[in-house]
Amino acid sequence: MKKLFYFFAIAITLLANTTHAQRPGYVLVIHGGAGNITPERITPEKQGLYEQKLTEALTEGEKILASGGNALDAVVAAVQLMEECPLFNAGKGAVFNAEGKNELDASIMDGKTLKAGAVAGVMTIKSPVEAARRVMDSSVHVMMAGRGAEEFARIQGLEMVDPSYFYTDESWQEYLRVKAKIEKDGRKGTVGAVALDQNGNLAAATSTGGMVYKKYGRIGDSPIIGAGTYANNESCAVSCTGHGEYFIRNSVAFDVSARMLYLGETLEKTAGYIINEKLKSMGANGGLIALDKEGNLSMPFNTSGMFRGYVKKGEMPRVFIFR
Numbered sequence: 328m329k330k331l332f333y334f335f336a337i338a339i340t341l342l343a344n345t346t347h348a349q350r351p352g353y354v355l356v357i358h359g360g361a362g363n364i365t366p367e368r369i370t371p372e373k374q375g376l377y378e379q380k381l382t383e384a385l386t387e388g389e390k391i392l393a394s395g396g397n398a399l400d401a402v403v404a405a406v407q408l409m410e411e412c413p414l415f416n417a418g419k420g421a422v423f424n425a426e427g428k429n430e431l432d433a434s435i436m437d438g439k440t441l442k443a444g445a446v447a448g449v450m451t452i453k454s455p456v457e458a459a460r461r462v463m464d465s466s467v468h469v470m471m472a473g474r475g476a477e478e479f480a481r482i483q484g485l486e487m488v489d490p491s492y493f494y495t496d497e498s499w500q501e502y503l504r505v506k507a508k509i510e511k512d513g514r515k516g517t518v519g520a521v522a523l524d525q526n527g528n529l530a531a532a533t534s535t536g537g538m539v540y541k542k543y544g545r546i547g548d549s550p551i552i553g554a555g556t557y558a559n560n561e562s563c564a565v566s567c568t569g570h571g572e573y574f575i576r577n578s579v580a581f582d583v584s585a586r587m588l589y590l591g592e593t594l595e596k597t598a599g600y601i602i603n604e605k606l607k608s609m610g611a612n613g614g615l616i617a618l619d620k621e622g623n624l625s626m627p628f629n630t631s632g633m634f635r636g637y638v639k640k641g642e643m644p645r646v647f648i649f650r
């Protein structure tokens with residue numbers, strides 16, 4: 328009897344250790360938008376600034392993951408840092424719509440509970456990703472738009488700003504170039520983050536000013552759960568960037584998760600197929616970042632560049648811009 332007890336005790340200890348050994352560390356992946364980003368279109372100084380900011384965003388999110396914090400807090404921290412930086416098309420650096428105004432969209436999803444939150448077309452919320460988080464945590468809704476979303480954010484005590492906060496000279500010049508048809512697309516990118524924390528939970532967040540010179544009231548894929556953002560602990564976490572209309576029509580972020588679950592495809596295969604075959608064949612530009620429950624990551628894009636980077640437990644952050 329005693330022998331049997333020892334046998335079970337040892338077996339249980341071994342099992343617990345194995346489970347622990349297999350538990351993933353943490354991984355954080357970010358993007359700062361995909362587009363016509365080539366060494367010719369970006370000065371070395373600018374390149375350095377982008378690399379620095381991407382590294383800072385990774386470091387900010389990593390602090391949370393390394394201290395045992397959760398994936399949701401990490402993606403918010405990384406996205407917020409980029410929202411505050413005028414280099415990216417989110418928060419402070421948001422692009423202008425056709426009326427010369429900034430309308431911002433953001434979303435977030437928790438892979439553990441499948442809870443999600445989003446805001447769209449907001450003009451006075453300093454951090455749209457934080458507002459998305461509040462919609463998820465403190466309301467019974469998933470998505471709020473325009474004035475209603477702003478009123479909700481104000482009551483929640485979030486920092487509100489005058490719409491002029493989002494003015495940057497660079498975004499304004501970009502607006503004028505697109506308006507004058509000197510340039511077809513803007514250069515600045517949407518931002519996003521996906522994370523896997525030490526408890527095996529996945530989360531995704533995306534924040535954007537949308538497409539430069541978009542129609543007043545236009546909403547892209549970024550605040551739409553399943554299009555620009557998706558997370559499910561059973562499969563993966565995804566944040567997209569690119570021509571939003573195509574990402575909505577193809578439910579891209581959900582499609583990555585669905586293909587993994589239904590077809591048993593690897594993250595790398597499914598993400599690569601969607602961006603480089605499915606979307607490309609439709610003439611849709613863009614990319615995505617994704618992370619699976621084992622910590623495998625994928626960052627495909629069919630444009631000339633995508634601001635992106637990742638950090639894993641025990642490794643230095645790595646950032647990339649061009650192909």
Ligand code: ASP
Binds near residue numbers: 360416537546548570
């Ligand atoms: N996907 C965003 C939108 O369509 C734009 C971008 O990622 O650059 O609003």
